[in-house]
Amino acid sequence: MGDDENACVRNIVKEIIREMNPKKITVNKNFVTYLTKLLLINPNWGIGDDFFSQRQNVQHFVKYVIDDLLKVQDDPKIVTLKIQFYFSCNLERMDYAIEVNRRDLRNKLLVLKEDIFTFSKVEDRNDVDALYKKIVYYITLASGLGNPAKPKVFEETLVALKSILYESELNEFVTLSKQEKQIQLCQMTKVVAGIRLFDKDCDKGGEGIANLPELLDKAIHVIRGGTEETLLMIMERVNTLTTAVEKCYHLKQTYHGYQMICIIPDELSVKIADDIEYIKHLLIFFRQYELLIRKILDELEQINEKTELIFTNMEKMLKLIHETVYMKIAIPVGVVFPLFEQLWEIWEEFQNQGLLLSRLSMIMSNMETYAKHTRYDHLVIEHLLGTSSSLTDAERLEKTAQYKLVSDNPEIRVVRSEAIKNFYNLKLEYLGFCCWKLIETDGALIPGNPSMGIVIYKLKNYVFSCIEAFEEFCKDPEMYINCALDLSRRKPQLINFFQLKEELESVYNVEKLVQSKVELKMCEDKSLQTVHQATESFVDSTYKWNIWDLKREALTQANLLSAVTVSTQTIKTSSKNSVRAQTYNKKIVDTQTSKDRYTTMPKNSVFIYGLRGKKDDKQFKIDLTRPIDES
Template sequence: MDEIEEVVGEIVRGCSAQKVQCSELLAAFVARTILESDAQTFALEKELNDEDVNSVINLSVERLLEKDSPSLETIKMQVAFDSSHVMNEEAVASAAASVAAKKRELQKTIISTKLMDANDFDSLTALYREIFSLLTKTRSSEEYPESVRRSVEREVAAAVESVFPRIGLKSFVQLSSEEKKLQLEELASIVNGIRLFNKEAGKGGAGLESFEVSAPNKVSELSNIISGEIDSMNVICQEYQEVIVFSNLRKPAEVTEYMIQRWKDELANRRQYLSYLQSLFEDVSKCGRKISFLRESYLSELDDLSSMVGSRNSVPKEHVYPKFDKIAQLWKDLGDELSIVSCRESTLNDLVDYKSSFTLTLNSDSQVLSMARDAPTLSTEEEEEAARAAVIVTGVAEPKEEGKEGPETTGDVIDLPKGTVPSDLLPPNERPVCLSIDSTPEFMQLPLEYQGFCPWTIYSRSGLLLPGKPALGVVQFSNSFFVFAHEVALQGFLDDPVKYVEGVKGVAMRNPELIHLLRLQRDFPNTAIAKLMGTQGGAGPAEQLPLGFEAPTTKVDASTETPVHFIEKNIDPSYSWNEWTLRKRALQLANLKKCKTSSQQTDESHMRRENDSQVYLPRTKSTMTKTSTGTNVDKRITYVKGLRGEGVKGGIVGMSLEIKETVNVGQSSR
């Protein structure tokens, strides 16, 4: 149905023409409930024609233009509460995400900074300024006045100088990206912890909120306001309940059927208002318990740190830095819880606008209320007899047997749900079971359906909301737990549970304000306000959907191929069949034993080796060569003897002689 967006727009414009403000969410919810309540006319499986579209628009506008309507005000309150709850949480999350994004940008700039030279003074100064800017960035830092901002900068500068002096920048730039990020986060936490400690000592802490004081005070103040509203609303609901029950049982002449139906609608509105108050009170109480625990831990850490520091001028950093880190984390958690409490306060302010959005026709001075209080108390038998007659009094038609005439009914007749199955015809494991406090250890923790209201009364008395009495017993049926207002209701449900479960759905379909009040969103998924808002259960923003309709289901063909018989494979990845590979590993292990270092390995030195600390002995080397031999060769030298006149008588030159001289060749000896 792509026409829904057009329908919503036309509904909003139609209300604006009558000077009635209507949000798209409210228009979509009303249009959706009209489509659900008349499924025969507006079948979901077919497209809406022009006549259907106009009919939905006219019915929705007519519904939204009702004056002084308790049921319409209940629907408006439901839409306003859920939307306010989501919007307030999104606002807080958006503010926190904005600051976190700015911090991430600064961290990214710091981490990506590279120095060409370790002695580059200008680059180191710029890097230090970026770190300083990161440390001064908080959720409310942009709201500081100029004087406070300067005080914050002086405190941060003093803390950084003691924790992370400029000389440490040289070693910081050599760290990896992940190590830099962790060190920056730890530095910010320690600096914040130092400022918080100085604030406690009265020596600083400019711009730091005292969450340990403001958070408990805020919780106490808000709890008292909500508690007072709950008490007054309980009294009003009790008055309505007494008057309606009295009118059904005693039938006073001055009370008409219209008045009873009006009181039922007003009671449903007040119970919805009370339910939201109780939900807020539960959330605030949960935050209060957590804040109390965090506050005690925060003050305890401050006391331990004060006793550790005392009057000493210096303390080992390995003792105090973890304390500073813990203090900063506890302070941050207190601020987060305070933000949640502030969200609940904003939601309460939006809810209070619907406290007097219509005219109450019943108050403490009403004559009918005085008559109900002065009426004599009925006995148990009389109450049961009146309860049995309730289906006739309120106009619910019981089935007629063939050949017999049923009792006459008054007012609007409510058809019995189709497909009802008595308990006797249900399988034994699906029949309702009555649980008692003696047989069920977790009896008090059972999650009750319809917020603890009696389903028999809701169906039999046309949407009357009476709280059940667990003392009568809790009935378990179809993995759900039900309580009832009296014995007749309990027995009636045990006889035919499907009748009343389906009957409650039918009543909620005709009275859309009961869908969220009785928490029937599971049975009416298309009318869930969280879904119309485009959120999944109100937990956060999801993919935006067209108002009033489900996202189309994506279907794809998928298949897997599996073997007929699975074969188990036991593969050892370290196994090797190669003998030379095994020999290589053995040599590696033997070589490690020859290393000089024998100290214990650490995480950083594991499977690493430093050349200056590891000594490998030189390997013995030798070669094999062939044996070579040589021969003696005669070398002949010819010269003239006696040219100088020596050894010759009369200086006569003699004749030349030939002398053989032996010369070494190869390895031969002379």
């Protein structure tokens, strides 16, 4: 990161901290810097080197960091980022921690060392005793072999010192230059410490010297036991959360292929729908926690192996020294002193391993504190699970172990896991989680199944949880890879979890990694026939289609305005005629929308026979109306 970018980050961090103070939000400044750098990998914030010309974007960024991330300290998103930052500052720099510890010790002893160097001459017994005392204190504290304030430790160290630095040689020592004094003091520290360790092995001394090999062995077993218990707790929650998320998302086949849709029971939709995203973030936290705990277990195993190797080397060195000094009155300094120095250097490695163990224990304790501060809502998860039991990763993978992936994409190759040497050392993209489901569910971590096959695309290895996920990935692998990068931009806790920082920096100039697809609307002609008519058929007897009939009716009604109503009552009814009614069964009629149709009803035609030319009153009607169903 260039100087301009660093200056921009510093200014943003200052503004974030300034805005946090009135809201009483306390966060480590280094963590705010770490978070800011992660978020600024996303170019969509619109913040570049020119800090002042992008003031509005910076204000929006600061508001997001404070309100959406830092304000809720127990949110799994922010806790995940915190343990990532804490872990990167501690476990990943263990060797540096040893150097810092040694440097701090040297700084604490700097005043004492300068007092030793200030001696320019030794005139009397008091000067001799004072110089010896200062050197003894320095050697004991620098080597970490006991407390020089204790008489036995002091006497033992003094005897060892006098065996390599006689009183007659003190005058020569004080006349040396400062650099020569420093070299000789360092050499004396190693030799005296080696002599004391050898005396301890011979049961002739070693007062105040702890049995480091035994203590380290006990500490390793205790820390490993606690770490494994923590891992069991984490895996129990991981299995529960993964099962709950899987139950919410279902595979659905559509016109374009497969997709994951979120289906929640109606009685839970109102309350649980808002918690699905939280559960996915919680799953990311525990998966990150699991990953870090497994790294600690690996570190413990390495420390254990190294401790055993150091112990073996120390036994060999002690045996060599015993063989060198056995039954000998005088031994050349050039022969035995290097052996004592090597013995001390081996012991110093023991001390380093002890320092690493104490640091691992501290890291474990602090990460447990972070985990306790994360809200874990048992009630929400139990509602989602219902009567279902949580599945372990092994049980989940066993369901799809019998399936085998076959690629029809020439750019994608599938290799069986059995055919890969050192498979467990093989790097899998997205830590072995299903890439397709990660995108479709917007961040759910569903483990892929290597037993179905390792998918190789552009020299990178992928695994999938089902055949449908693999088939969809094969259609456009670049799109899904870009979708994963875009998801990491929106969820910064995934950047270091999936180790995507370098890839995101390489596409920094690409603001839009994924082009949204426009869904095409498909139109089709459809016909529908119901068993029963939706509405009862009705024929309006007063309906007139002829305009002249309407005009005639209008004239009639106009004439009625000037007419007088007259009623006549006869004694007897002149005649009664029966009226015949003809009905027809309901006809199934097709209806087509968006097209013109017309209906022609037959015109009623009746002939009354016998009105003319007959003397009797026997008339009758003849129906001349054409039938409706006439073809």
